[in-house]
Amino acid sequence: MSETVAFIGCGRIARAVVGGLVAAGAAPGSIRGVSRTGAGARALSEEFGVGAAASVREAAAGADVVVLAVHPHETPAVLRSLAGVPAGEGAVLVSLVASCRTEAVTAALPGSAVVRAVPNVAVAARRGVTVLSSGPGCPPGAADTARALFAPLGEVLTVPEDLMETVSALSGAGPALVAHFAQALARAGVAQGLSPDTAAVLAAHAVRGTGALLTGPGATPDAVVEQVASPGGMTEAALRTLDEQGLPRSLRQAVDAAVRLSLGRLLTGAESRSAPL
Known part of the structure; x- marks a missing residue:
């Protein structure tokens, strides 16, 4: 990565992206961050050796890529701070802000x-997935720059922006949902007599191994299930119980709840100009 990247906001997802970039070989000196209190930026600097800026304008000035990674309610004020900041030639603004459409940023x-x-x-x-959606009037080169930024960190996909709230619920929240399932699986093992440590290791590796199988060439969830579940066997009995107890329905409802919450907070162009913190 040869571009200078500025992170406006240094919370969990910014830390994940910065950590992945540095692990992939990005020069820490090409990355800088700024956070509301300064604590997040200092923590990133101490952990990864990246720069810590004192203000939004200082972080963004001259950057090739500006990554907006703040909370939705902070976005209007941050966008006002970015107005008039001299960015690098052909600079791209990559927004990670939940419930914020690109039209709000361009407005x-x-x-x-x-x-x-x-x-x-x-x-x-570096085993993640990033989904991109270009804003109105965004040149193809900007999308290419964003794709190049995230490519070392895993798979990169593109969808229309109207589907990004669903992406956030399924992919963004997905690791937490899967971790929650792993926790429940481990607790079920403890209830059968396993030690908590052993059950946790078995559940974690079940998730890890399944992920590797599902991301293999031509793999599908049905194929993995068929590979494990023998007719009339214990796996089949467990799967039947999950279906009877409503696991598929519960997951649909969980994703729906996340999407509805995100849509309810959606930041539009008019709000980006006038909304207070």
């Missing part, structure tokens, strides 16, 4: 090349 920063991105926390281990 506050007219003429900006904006790409919305939803990475999940597995990018920290």
